[in-house]
Amino acid sequence: MAVDPVCHAEVDESRSPLRAVYHGRTYYFCSAACKAAFDRNAARYVEEGAPEQGGVNGSRAGLLPRH
Ligand SMILES: [Zn+2]
Numbered sequence: 860m861a862v863d864p865v866c867h868a869e870v871d872e873s874r875s876p877l878r879a880v881y882h883g884r885t886y887y888f889c890s891a892a893c894k895a896a897f898d899r900n901a902a903r904y905v906e907e908g909a910p911e912q913g914g915v916n917g918s919r920a921g922l923l924p925r926h
Pocket residue numbers: 863865866867868888889890893
């Protein structure tokens with residue numbers, strides 16, 4: 860199961876046609892409204908909990924081996 864980045868609902872990625880690719884990752888949505896919100900401001904949802912200020916923190920970078 861994937862998690863809708865907008866409302867955090869679980870989404871069955873094999874059944875949902877609602878998806879978006881952002882920075883090389885695929886995100887799935889429970890509804891067109893959630894996808895529309897993501898399309899408008901993807902960074903807001905993707906960057907959740909990952910503060911941009913202060914530069915890269917070593918421990919956080921280790922926890923998030925993405926990109
Ligand atoms: Zn949703």
